[in-house]
Amino acid sequence: MHHILLNVGPAAFRIASAWRQPLEELEALYQDYPAPVDRQVDFTVRLEPEKPWRRHIRPSVHIGGDFWLPDAAPLPLAQGLLAAEMGMNLQMALGWRRHLLLHASSVEKDGKALVMTGLSGSGKSTLSAMLAERGWRFMGDEFALLSLDTGEICAFPRLISLKNQAVEAMRQVAPADRFGPEMNATPKGDIRHLVPPVEAIARMDEPARPALLLFPRFGHAPALRDMGQAEIFVRLTQASTNYVALGESGFRALTRFVDQVPTRAMDYQSIDQAEELIDSLWSRLP
Amino acid sequence: MRDARMLVDALREPARVEALAGSQWADLISIARAESLIGTLAHRLESVAVPDRVRAILQDAVGAHALARQQALWEADCARRALADYSGKIILMKGTAYVAANLSAGEGRSIGDLDIMVDRKDLPEVEAALLDAGWEWVKPDPYDDQYYREHMHELPPLIHRERDRMIDVHHTILPLTAGPTPDAAAILESAVALDNGLYIMAQADMVLHSIAHLFADGDLAGGLRNLWDINHLLRDFSDANGSFWNELGFRAEKHGLTPELARALRLSAALFDTPVDPSLAGKAAMSDAFYVRRLLARDGYGREARKFTRMAFYVRSHWLRMPPLMLARHLWTKWRKGGKTGS
Secondary structure (H helix, E strand, C coil): CEEEEEEECCEEEEEEECCCHHHHHHHHHCCCCCCCHHHCCCEEEEEEECCHHHHCCCCEEEEEECCCCCCCCCEEHHHHHHHHHHHHHHHHHHHCCCEEEEEEEEEEECCEEEEEECCCCCCHHHHHHHHHCCCCEEEECCEEEEECCCCCEECCCCCEEEECHHHHHHHCCCCHHHECCCEEEECCEEEEEECCCHHHHHCCCCCEEEEEEEEEEECCCCEEECCCHHHHHHHHHHHECCHHHHCHHHHHHHHHHHHHCCEEEEEECCHHHHHHHHHHHHHCCC | CCCCHHHHHHHHCHHHHHHCCHHHHHHHHHHHHHCCCHHHHHHHCCCCCCCHHHHHHHHHHHHHHHHHHHHHHHHHHHHHHHCCCCCCCCEECHHHHHHHCCCHHHCCCCCCCEEEECCHHHHHHHHHHHHHCCEEECCCCHHHHHHHHHHCCECCCEEECCCCCEEEEECCCCCCCCCCCCCHHHHHHCCEECCCCCEECCHHHHHHHHHHHHHCCCCCCCHHHHHHHHHHHHHHHHHHCCCHHHHHHHHHHHHCCHHHHHHHHHHHHHHHCCCCCHHHHCCCCCCHHHHHHHHCCECCCCCECCHHHHHHHHHHHHHHHCCHHHHHHHHHHHHHCCCCCCC
8 A cells, every 4th residue: 555644724644545646646736735743644544446356457446444434435546536535524524523524615804714504516615616716715615623612613625626517617717737637427526626725725724713604505596594593503413424423512512603603595696696795794794 | 564463562551652653653543443442542541641643533532432332321221211111131231231330341442233132032022112112123134034033142133213223132142053052041140230220241241242252253353342342351350359260160161162261361361461360261272373363454554454364264253153054055045145145
């Protein structure tokens, strides 16, 4: 096995692989990230042949590691980078306990964080990537890490995973050298990874106080709606991978978050519309 | 890292980890997670100086296992309430028993399913009460179901439809097809009551169950954790009870597990320095080294290592579980059904 060490926000990973290719791609895309202190890591991800002979013949990547799911489907070697990213997500989702993990994207301005969560396809990932090119600091598009004791959001600025039409939209605004290889027809559609802006990486240890929570929904006429606290709470428990595993401390962190952070459902049809709605809310924040 | 020796060293002599460098920590943690011993390791290293990142990982493991412990006790209580009308003894087994009885083997131990044991003649009553309280069959396959009922030491597993937790209802501690035939009536007879009305096995039986589970009932998967349990049980019980070794030898004979006991004592002493009774442990055997090889078959990335050794123990596990003709018939049926081998 070959391996490399990666540090993203508060978490450090060892990615071990039977093949060099995914590691070379990771090395190139994560080159601006700091190395883990003293080579210590929180999690090991393993990319292994699904069966011994699948190392060379129609190579097929099984995602394993310290934490794993029994029924994870293997990926072709050409999607090895995606496998590594999914492996890191899996370690966080199943193993991380130092924050409440919300499946959400987040960006920061003036020390305050905007958190966006919602179903797959709601556009939260693309929105955060776009806002990051328009003056916001990118904090993450997969997990928002809610601190259990301070209530702050910790940045976890991994590679941004762009799907389908979002790839072309981002190619209009971000330089070509920040994009990873094209991966077509993956289980998640066409995927291309985007390296976050250099500032997002340099400031990945700076937390921010959550100031606004949005539930975006793409494809409807622009509108903002209030939501009841009970609905917000339940939807966030569903958006959290470790809410149950944290027990009481997760419950306390989440109730405080719901109590303190103003929340809206937001419909939009374009990034410009979304930005306008967000700016109008943002300017009225206390 | 070639094998899991560094985990054994860290569990046995926690201070030894102070010599580890960064990349060795990654190996140790991956091995401990793969062997389900990370919570145990975290408790063992509580008063040892470790790097900050490692401390945070160990703290996470302590938190995760504190919750697992609470859930295991809660699940046991759910079973107790579901079986409130049942007049026989309900014996908690394995991890749940260790935490319910506050034994050192329960510290940081990972606990999955709830395992209980009841009198075989009462199985229909217990089964009906559990189904009534919301548990459901996991394996609807009629062959599997019949196989369990005729030849196994437990009912087919049940899962609770709301809590998604599994319960295994045993009536003895080894498959009925296995060589040794432990005396289930004696285990029930001498079980010890807890405050809440549930029971745990008497000391010697508890150790022998753990040993039967390790050697006679499987391919030694999870063996290091089982051996660690045995190490702790032996230490706790022999410290507290002057006649423990005598009882242990006597009960092993009663259950037909004398050779398994001897092997377990030798391996526990060899890997964890457990003080054991030399007359029960007997003479070292050539094959002990093969068992140690299997127990430590884990590399520094947490991968299963030593494919051949693992395969040998896998085949052996089926060989021990049933006579040859029956094994052939069982594997043939499973193969025709396109399922995996094993029950």
